[in-house]
């Protein structure tokens with residue numbers, strides 16, 4: 001007999017094994033779904049869901065900032081039937097507030113965990129006048145950690161990783177794709193990171209010596225722009241057209257386009273440095289000298305894919321006098337459908353001329369039939385006369401075809417004043433699926449009738465369009481393009497379209513499947529076919545489109561995939577259709593987030 005270890009040593013080893021074994025117990029569940037086997041994150045009710053003692057320990061680590069999440073509509077209901085049992089929630093006063101404010105963007109932004117566009121919350125607890133209706137959690141998160149320090153984020157990241165939880169980073173909740181909510185999840189809310197500092201002279205690596213802003217993860221565009229406007233000289237920066245969107249969360253990780261994109265590219269193109277927490281819980285700097293690969297990936301490589309941003313620094317620029325126009329064609333100016341489409345064709349054919357002249361245009365086509373609402377047409381660094389000179393040929397064309405329209409115009413001392421005055425406030429709380437495609441210049445030049453036919457198809461299919469005319473390449477030196485992870489095809493885009501297909505978040509599953517199918521295979525398919533040289537924007541597009549890797553990132557995808565494997569090898573972070581998520585699915589009717597094993 002060759003085994004010579006004593007029985008007591010063997011016992012010790014067995015014990016050690018048991019202990020090691022226990023700590024290595026796979027914290028996951030294995031499930032079968034639709035003929036495949038999946039390894040799933042841990043959810044309430046699972047054996048691997050953390051114990052109350054563990055949650056309490058996390059709560060004390062984060063200074064009591066952990067809360068069980070209750071949907072915003074719950075005060076209108078007698079009972080919230082949550083994952084930890086029933087809670088009495090009725091409160092007439094709070095119900096009146098949430099009912100009247102449900103459409104207010106900033107009200108929703110300030111909530112701990114709501115999604116502004118409610119489709120992906122599953123609409124299981126909307127404000128109601130019938131308190132006896134059912135209010136359940138739907139896809140709202142289970143718990144929310146309202147982070148106030150980087151250490152709180154680190155504690156949340158470590159806890160989620162150690163316990164294999166579904167983790168959502170939530171900033172403003174503006175996300176169109178449902179990425180700021182998630183069934184069974186723990187949310188880390190970054191809304192309280194509101195510090196802003198500015199400098200005239202950036203001293204970090206990368207060669208840039210101009211002015212800059214450093215903003216905490218929760219800073220919103222309107223806050224940053226107001227601060228920059230208070231400086232002497234007045235400064236501006238690239239943001240989206242919507243002032244309530246954050247500047248250091250999903251916007252920059254998706255790219256971030258706006259009225260200054262003709263001049264400076266995407267927000268991602270203007271990034272100088274990030275402070276982040278990676279999936280291993282480490283606080284890191286990412287700039288052109290330190291972790292340059294991560295720096296590149298954070299600039300447009302996809303939200304919630306590589307790290308949690310704690311703070312971001314961007315270039316800022318001097319403000320300019322600016323001018324704006326509006327153009328409206330609707331049933332009160334015209335009721336002739338043929339004429340309407342002729343006018344849309346004329347309007348859209350000018351996208352190339354507009355962007356060549358650095359003009360930015362925001363417009364809506366539908367949802368009311370025969371409605372084209374163009375507000376604003378923006379001339380940054382232009383007088384009103386200069387702007388009108390560029391736009392006049394369009395007005396001449398409209399006059400020549402004999403259509404009636406309405407138009408307004410205004411000059412501003414600064415771009416900041418124009419931004420505040422001319423971009424309209426959007427309404428939150430609605431439910432829809434969002435898709436979109438970006439039209440390439442060559443396709444407008446060579447294939448314009450097909451593009452207008454696609455618009456007709458979309459409206460006929462019950463969808464509508466929001467357009468953004470800009471060019472993200474022409475004034476940015478080509479040497480700058482590769483510094484961000486944006487799909488190189490965006491550099492020749494002239495109109496970035498959002499498509500919208502209304503559908504209620506609590507519609508029957510078959511109705512939801514039909515709407516998704518219509519979005520993917522009719523609405524967006526028509527745009528993809530009409531503009532084969534275009535691209536898709538990860539923040540405003542259908543994540544379920546075919547070949548999304550190429551649509552979103554083109555030739556940059558393979559590098560992004562390898563960086564995802566480097567920085568988040570086990571999939572702590574998840575946002576649909578971001579690099580490396582191919583095997584991840586929400587199985588069981590869009591609930592459990594799981595990785596397919598075979």
Ligand SMILES: Cc1cc2nc3c(=O)[nH]c(=O)nc-3n(C[C@H](O)[C@H](O)[C@H](O)COP(=O)(O)OP(=O)(O)OC[C@H]3O[C@@H](n4cnc5c(N)ncnc54)[C@H](O)[C@@H]3O)c2cc1C
Nearest residue numbers: 171172173174175179240241242246249250256257303309
């Ligand atoms: C009304 C409206 C107008 C818009 N206009 C524009 C526009 O002009 N230009 C444009 O480019 N986009 C625009 N968008 C889209 C916008 O880019 C996205 O909605 C974006 O994801 C919002 O980012 P957020 O951080 O504010 O929102 P959230 O919904 O909180 O987050 C969005 C995504 O980013 C992740 N995320 C948030 N914070 C962090 C962080 N600190 N670290 C890591 N991941 C994080 C989230 O997990 C989520 O996946 C608009 C959206 C809306 C609703």
Ligand SMILES: *[C@@H]1O[C@H](CO)[C@@H](O)[C@H](O)[C@H]1NC(C)=O
Nearest residue numbers: 033034035036585587588589
């Ligand atoms: C089930 O799997 C098939 C084949 O992979 C796929 O086409 C189908 O969409 C899946 N159904 C669901 C509900 O996921």
Ligand SMILES: *[C@@H]1O[C@H](CO)[C@@H](O)[C@H](O)[C@H]1NC(C)=O
Nearest residue numbers: 055059063064065066067068
């Ligand atoms: C966390 O602690 C705070 C303060 O003690 C408490 O109000 C809150 O309910 C706790 N959260 C959870 C999930 O127990």
Ligand SMILES: *[C@@H]1O[C@H](CO)[C@@H](O)[C@H](O)[C@H]1NC(C)=O
Nearest residue numbers: 078079080081085086087134
């Ligand atoms: C929770 O409330 C619902 C609706 O009022 C009720 O049907 C259910 O029995 C309750 N469950 C428990 C455990 O009390």
Ligand SMILES: *[C@@H]1O[C@H](CO)[C@@H](O)[C@H](O)[C@H]1NC(C)=O
Nearest residue numbers: 122124138139506507508509
């Ligand atoms: C989400 O809504 C669908 C109906 O659209 C329903 O079948 C499903 O059970 C809901 N899921 C949750 C978690 O509320």
Ligand SMILES: *[C@@H]1O[C@H](CO)[C@@H](O)[C@H](O)[C@H]1NC(C)=O
Nearest residue numbers: 263317320358380381382475
């Ligand atoms: C703004 O306009 C002036 C005068 O037309 C021009 O010299 C300057 O280069 C413009 N600035 C930018 C950033 O385009």
